[in-house]
Amino acid sequence: xxxxxxxxxxxxxxxxxxxxxxxxxxxxxxxxxxxxxxxxxxxxxxxxxxxxxxxxxxxxxxxxxxxxxxxxxxxxxxxxxxxxxxxxxxxxxxxxxxxxxxxxxxxxxxxxxxxxxxxxxxxxxxxxxxxxxxxxxxxxxxxxxxxxxxxxxxxxxxxxxxxxxxxxxxxxxxxxxxxxxxxxxxxxxxxxxxxxxxxxxxxxxxxxxxxxxxxxxxxxxxxxxxxxxxxxxxxxxxxxxxxxxxxxxxxxxxxxxxxxxxxxxxxxxxxxxxxxxxxxxxxxxxxxxxxxxxxxxxxxxxxxxxxxxxxxxxxxxxxxxxxxxxxxxxxxxxxxxxxxxxxxxxxxxxxxxxxxxxxxxxxxxxxxxxxxxxxxxxxxxxxxxxxxxxxxxxxxxxxxxxxxxxxx
Numbered sequence: 194x195x196x197x198x199x200x201x202x203x204x205x206x207x208x209x210x211x212x213x214x215x216x217x218x219x220x221x222x223x224x225x226x227x228x229x230x231x232x233x234x235x236x237x238x239x240x241x242x243x244x245x246x247x248x249x250x251x252x253x254x255x256x257x258x259x260x261x262x263x264x265x266x267x268x269x270x271x272x273x274x275x276x277x278x279x280x281x282x283x284x285x286x287x288x289x290x291x292x293x294x295x296x297x298x299x300x301x302x303x304x305x306x307x308x309x310x311x312x313x314x315x316x317x318x319x320x321x322x323x324x325x326x327x328x329x330x331x332x333x334x335x336x337x338x339x340x341x342x343x344x345x346x347x348x349x350x351x352x353x354x355x356x357x358x359x360x361x362x363x364x365x366x367x368x369x370x371x372x373x374x375x376x377x378x379x380x381x382x383x384x385x386x387x388x389x390x391x392x393x394x395x396x397x398x399x400x401x402x403x404x405x406x407x408x409x410x411x412x413x414x415x416x417x418x419x420x421x422x423x424x425x426x427x428x429x430x431x432x433x434x435x436x437x438x439x440x441x442x443x444x445x446x447x448x449x450x451x452x453x454x455x456x457x458x459x460x461x462x463x464x465x466x467x468x469x470x471x472x473x474x475x476x477x478x479x480x481x482x483x484x485x486x487x488x489x490x491x492x493x494x495x496x497x498x499x500x501x502x503x504x505x506x507x508x509x510x511x512x513x514x515x516x517x518x519x520x521x522x523x524x525x526x527x528x529x530x531x532x533x534x535x536x537x538x539x540x541x542x543x544x545x546x547x548x549x550x551x552x553x554x555x556x557x558x559x560x561x562x563x564x565x566x567x568x569x570x571x572x573x574x575x576x577x578x579x580x581x582x583x584x585x586x587x588x589x590x591x592x593x594x595x596x597x598x599x600x601x
């Protein structure tokens with residue numbers, strides 16, 4: 194678990210794998226594998242240890258089985274678009290690259306149900322689920338999906354507002370466990386004034402939370418409160434997990450919607466880790482909520498995620514705060530961020546400081562920024578030194594960083 198006591202089942206897996214308790218012919222079952230592979234910090238440890246186990250002939254053969262929804266598979270297997278972008282799931286992507294992907298159908302066909310009739314009749318739970326499940330959706334029925342959907346669709350305004358806040362937090366990048374203060378602060382933003390006048394009051398949130406966490410027929414409710422295991426550090430605030438089926442339902446149903454302003458404010462104040470702040474920042478920016486994105490980026494940078502300073506600099510410049518943008522770009526460049534170095538060049542060029550712009554281009558080239566030489570050649574050509582620009586494009590720089598001469 195991280196320093197704030199976030200619940201991390203993945204660490205138990207890491208401990209088990211490192212203890213050499215896994216013998217040959219063991220089947221490791223990771224239900225909802227994203228809980229283990231996508232967890233901040235610990236997720237990459239789990240993936241690395243599982244790879245090491247698979248490569249260890251002395252402990253094999255071992256079979257690793259896992260399940261996850263397609264959205265999580267895409268998140269874990271997608272390579273970052275920009276080479277300098279943080280690669281949060283490198284080990285998980287490598288592990289899953291070795292996996293055999295099996296896509297489960299959303300429902301059983303009539304022929305499949307007929308073929309499975311004998312098996313279904315031997316299990317009362319399967320038999321009951323087959324009778325109740327619409328359109329052959331037995332798996333969903335067993336998981337309590339219809340009841341969860343009913344409670345979501347027919348819940349009161351306050352309950353739906355809390356669930357919308359939870360759904361939006363999850364689909365826009367927050368981790369599995371949602372802090373109670375985030376839900377409490379965000380939910381009112383989903384209610385209009387008339388509805389708020391009816392449901393608001395001293396106990397509105399506690400009442401809604403009680404409804405949402407109440408089980409039904411021994412199945413968990415739409416929200417599940419996290420309860421630390423013995424020996425686990427208690428989190429600083431209560432944490433809740435959105436039921437997996439509603440998590441997936443929300444990603445589809447709310448795909449085209451952007452949250453209200455109170456959601457972004459609540460995320461800035463209460464997102465559980467700096468990693469989640471970064472993800473939510475980018476979600477806000479991609480939806481044109483630049484002020485909220487800037488607030489989230491700043492909070493993430495203050496929490497130690499210095500690599501986002503370059504992105505924050507771009508937002509500040511877009512808003513017209515050129516001095517603030519240049520200051521942030523310089524801070525980011527000081528951490529080795531080549532994107533920030535390139536942004537600084539732009540500031541220096543616009544200020545007419547060619548010498549400093551050229552120095553920064555050379556520094557970016559030394560740091561491996563592929564576009565730096567092209568831009569440096571353009572700078573030479575734009576200022577009338579076409580010969581130097583041409584030499585740069587053809588021959589590059591020598592070991593001392595000076596323009597190279599003809600070579601064979």
